[in-house]
Amino acid sequence: MSTVGKRGASSPRELTRMSDRLSFVYLERCIVHREDNAITAEDADGITHIPSATIGTLLLGPGTRVTHQAMSVLGDSGAGVVWVGEQGVRFYSGGRALTRSSxxxxxxxxxxxxxxxxxxxxxxxxxxxxxxxxxxxxxxxxxxxxxxxxxxxxxxxxxxxxxxxxxxxxxxxxxxxxxxxxxxxxxxxxxxxxxxxxxxxxxxxxxxxxxxxxxxxxxxxxxxxxxxxxxxxxxxxxxxxxxxxxxxxxxxxxxxxxxxxxxxxxxxxxxxxxxxxxLPDAPAQDPTADDADHVTLQSDRGINIESGRNYAEDVHW
The missing domain is CATH 1.20.120.920 (CRISPR-associated endonuclease Cas1, C-terminal domain)
Incomplete structure (x- = not known):
C-alpha cells in the first residue's frame, strides 16, 4: 500500500465526474480503511471493497471508525464524507472540488x-x-x-x-x-x-x-x-x-x-x-469542464492577465 507522501494528487482528468457517481453509500458499525485506491469497510461479516472514485457522498453512521489513509484517498477522489448521528439528524462534511475552474x-x-x-x-x-x-x-x-x-x-x-x-x-x-x-x-x-x-x-x-x-x-x-x-x-x-x-x-x-x-x-x-x-448564458463549451489549471492575475478594468511572470518592468513607479 502506498503512503500519502508517495501518492500524487489526482488530476481532474483522472477523477470520475460528479454526474457519473453513486449518490451515496451508507456505512455503520464498521472500520473504514484503505486498500490501494479503494476504501474498505470491515465488520463482523468481513471486508467490503468500495472504489472511492465512484462515491458521491459517504455517510458514516453510528459505530464507524475511519483511518487517516481512508480519508486521504476519499479527499483525493473528491468524495464527500458526512458523519451521521444515530438517526441521521446531524451531519458534518468535507471534500474537494472536482473542477479547477473558478x-x-x-x-x-x-x-x-x-x-x-x-x-x-x-x-x-x-x-x-x-x-x-x-x-x-x-x-x-x-x-x-x-x-x-x-x-x-x-x-x-x-x-x-x-x-x-x-x-x-x-x-x-x-x-x-x-x-x-x-x-x-x-x-x-x-x-x-x-x-x-x-x-x-x-x-x-x-x-x-x-x-x-x-x-x-x-x-x-x-x-x-x-x-x-x-x-x-x-x-x-x-x-x-x-x-x-x-x-x-x-x-x-x-x-x-x-x-x-x-x-x-x-x-x-x-x-x-x-x-x-x-451560468444561464454559458457557451456550448462548459467553462468548468476544462482539465487544465488556468491561473491568471486580475488587472484593471476587468482584464485578467497571464500569471507566472513578474510585471515590475511594466509598472512606472
Whole structure:
C-alpha cells in the first residue's frame, strides 16, 4: 500500500465526474480503511471493497471508525464524507472540488452580491420546483408564501395518497423521536438530500454559504439546492415508507432515497441545475469542464492577465 507522501494528487482528468457517481453509500458499525485506491469497510461479516472514485457522498453512521489513509484517498477522489448521528439528524462534511475552474463560484458570488440578480436566481429556483407557475415580478415574501402553500399541499396530498393521518410537520432539532413515523421519514429523507446537495456543491467548487433563498448559515446554498427536489423525491418517498410501518423508518427511508436518486440520475441532474442557475448564458463549451489549471492575475478594468511572470518592468513607479 502506498503512503500519502508517495501518492500524487489526482488530476481532474483522472477523477470520475460528479454526474457519473453513486449518490451515496451508507456505512455503520464498521472500520473504514484503505486498500490501494479503494476504501474498505470491515465488520463482523468481513471486508467490503468500495472504489472511492465512484462515491458521491459517504455517510458514516453510528459505530464507524475511519483511518487517516481512508480519508486521504476519499479527499483525493473528491468524495464527500458526512458523519451521521444515530438517526441521521446531524451531519458534518468535507471534500474537494472536482473542477479547477473558478467560473461557477465567481458567477455565484456575482449573482449573490447584487440584490436584483439574487432575486432572479431565487425566482429561477422556484420555477424549477413548481413548473408552470409564473413568478415574474413576485417579491421574496410572496415567493416564500407561495412555496409554503405548495409544500403544505404536498404533505397533505401524500398523506391522503398512502392513507396516513397528518397533523403537520413537527421537527425538533436533535430530537428525532419526537415526531411520528411520517415526520421521522421526512427528516431522514431531508438529511439524505442535504448530503447529496452538499457534496455536489463542494464538487463543483461553489460557495455553500452564499444562498439565494436561505441565508445566514454556512450551508445556505446547500439548503437551496436540496429543496429543489423536496416535493418531487423526498416527501413522496418518506410517506410511502412511513405507510409501510414505523419500524426502522429512518434506515428504510435512506435506502429508498438511495435507490430512487440512482434510478433517476439525480446527481447528474443536480450538476446540470446548478450550472443552469449560475451560468444561464454559458457557451456550448462548459467553462468548468476544462482539465487544465488556468491561473491568471486580475488587472484593471476587468482584464485578467497571464500569471507566472513578474510585471515590475511594466509598472512606472
Amino acid at each position: 467560473a461557477l463560484v465567481e458567477a455565484q458570488a456575482t449573482a449573490w452580491a447584487n440584490r436584483r440578480t439574487r432575486l432572479d436566481v431565487a425566482r429561477a429556483m422556484y420555477r424549477m420546483r413548481f413548473p408552470g407557475e409564473n413568478v415574474d415580478g413576485l417579491s421574496r415574501h410572496e415567493l416564500l408564501g407561495r412555496e409554503g402553500r405548495r409544500v403544505k399541499d404536498c404533505y397533505r396530498a401524500q398523506a391522503e395518497k398512502v392513507g396516513l393521518a397528518w397533523n403537520g410537520r413537527h421537527y425538533v432539532p436533535g430530537d428525532y423521536d419526537v415526531g411520528d413515523a411520517a415526520n421521522q421519514a421526512v427528516t431522514a429523507a431531508a438529511q439524505c438530500m442535504y448530503g447529496i446537495a452538499q457534496t455536489t456543491v463542494a464538487a463543483l467548487g461553489c460557495a455553500p454559504g452564499l444562498g439565494f433563498i436561505h441565508s445566514g448559515h454556512e450551508l445556505a446554498f446547500v439548503l437551496d439546492i436540496a429543496d429543489l427536489y423536496k416535493t418531487e423525491i423526498a416527501i413522496p418517498i418518506a410517506f410511502d415508507i412511513a405507510a409501510e410501518g414505523p419500524e426502522d423508518v429512518g434506515s428504510r427511508t435512506r435506502r429508498a432515497i438511495r435507490d430512487r436518486v440512482n434510478q433517476v440520475g439525480l446527481l447528474k441532474r443536480c450538476v446540470h441545475d446548478i450550472k443552469r442557475l449560475l
